[in-house]
Amino acid sequence: MTLATTGALIADAVRERGAVIAFNVISLEHAEGIVAGLESSGAPGILQISENAIRYHGGRLAPIVAASREIAAASSSSVAIHLDHVQDLSLARAGIAEAWPLGVSSIMVDAAHLDYAENVAVTAELVAEAHRTSLWVEAELGEIGGKNGAHAPGTRTDPYEAAAFVAETRVDGLAVAVGSSHAMTTATADLDLDLIERLAETVPVPLVLHGSSGVPTKVLRDAVARGIRKINVGTALNVGYTDRVRASLAADAHVTDPRRYLAPAREAVTESAARLSALLVAP
Numbered sequence: 464m465t466l467a468t469t470g471a472l473i474a475d476a477v478r479e480r481g482a483v484i485a486f487n488v489i490s491l492e493h494a495e496g497i498v499a500g501l502e503s504s505g506a507p508g509i510l511q512i513s514e515n516a517i518r519y520h521g522g523r524l525a526p527i528v529a530a531s532r533e534i535a536a537a538s539s540s541s542v543a544i545h546l547d548h549v550q551d552l553s554l555a556r557a558g559i560a561e562a563w564p565l566g567v568s569s570i571m572v573d574a575a576h577l578d579y580a581e582n583v584a585v586t587a588e589l590v591a592e593a594h595r596t597s598l599w600v601e602a603e604l605g606e607i608g609g610k611n612g613a614h615a616p617g618t619r620t621d622p623y624e625a626a627a628f629v630a631e632t633r634v635d636g637l638a639v640a641v642g643s644s645h646a647m648t649t650a651t652a653d654l655d656l657d658l659i660e661r662l663a664e665t666v667p668v669p670l671v672l673h674g675s676s677g678v679p680t681k682v683l684r685d686a687v688a689r690g691i692r693k694i695n696v697g698t699a700l701n702v703g704y705t706d707r708v709r710a711s712l713a714a715d716a717h718v719t720d721p722r723r724y725l726a727p728a729r730e731a732v733t734e735s736a737a738r739l740s741a742l743l744v745a746p
């Protein structure tokens with residue numbers, strides 16, 4: 464199987480009124496685990512590498528992204544590579560310039576922390592740059608809480624402002640604030656499903672849900688039924704990953720070979736990716 468593109472996977476989701484899941488990659492074990500999970504469910508998916516993950520890898524874009532590309536390209540599932548939550552303008556420009564050789568077909572420009580006019584200006588400029596090489600671009604309107612530890616379930620994206628934002632920036636997909644919040648370790652968030660439906664009617668591009676780890680699976684299915692087309696999942700993988708590391712270390716106080724605790728951690732990622740993609744994506 465060759466590498467998929469985010470634009471093609473999202474177009475399939477739009478046509479089928481379904482969704483594609485984008486899973487956050489931090490380590491090689493995440494990328495391997497996610498793709499193994501997608502293969503077992505038969506679903507397509509996206510490996511996304513965030514600005515924070517790139518910063519963790521010494522600020523270097525290529526090593527973790529190229530490794531993810533190789534894992535995706537060798538998969539029997541359709542897997543695309545996306546850059547997630549890019550706020551740093553120089554990283555955004557580098558990401559756009561180096562995207563295709565690294566297998567990256569899309570980027571999320573995250574300027575939602577700026578006021579509306581600045582968000583439009585920054586996003587529009589980067590969208591124009593990205594569209595010159597046919598990258599698919601996601602942006603965010605109505606800051607989705609939790610990135611700095613503080614959950615903000617009260618934040619909401621206004622449908623008319625969202626439609627104007629898309630028209631002004633020419634973005635291809637829009638992350639919306641509809642009740643979810645980043646970094647939640649329990650699935651207790653309540654989504655505003657009526658707002659998702661109104662956004663889907665008003666906004667002419669596919670909608671993206673961030674903070675999906677905090678949302679019960681049934682509600683995620685409802686969100687897809689109302690118009691969410693890309694679902695971002697990070698924390699849910701890391702809860703399982705870290706639990707397995709903790710259990711492995713607790714079970715053997717003398718273990719030194721990292722493979723002894725990373726293999727079960729990677730297996731936890733596989734199980735989560737398989738379960739979520741089977742429930743939400745697979746036919």
Ligand SMILES: [Zn+2]
Pocket residue numbers: 548645673674695
């Ligand atoms: Zn996010």
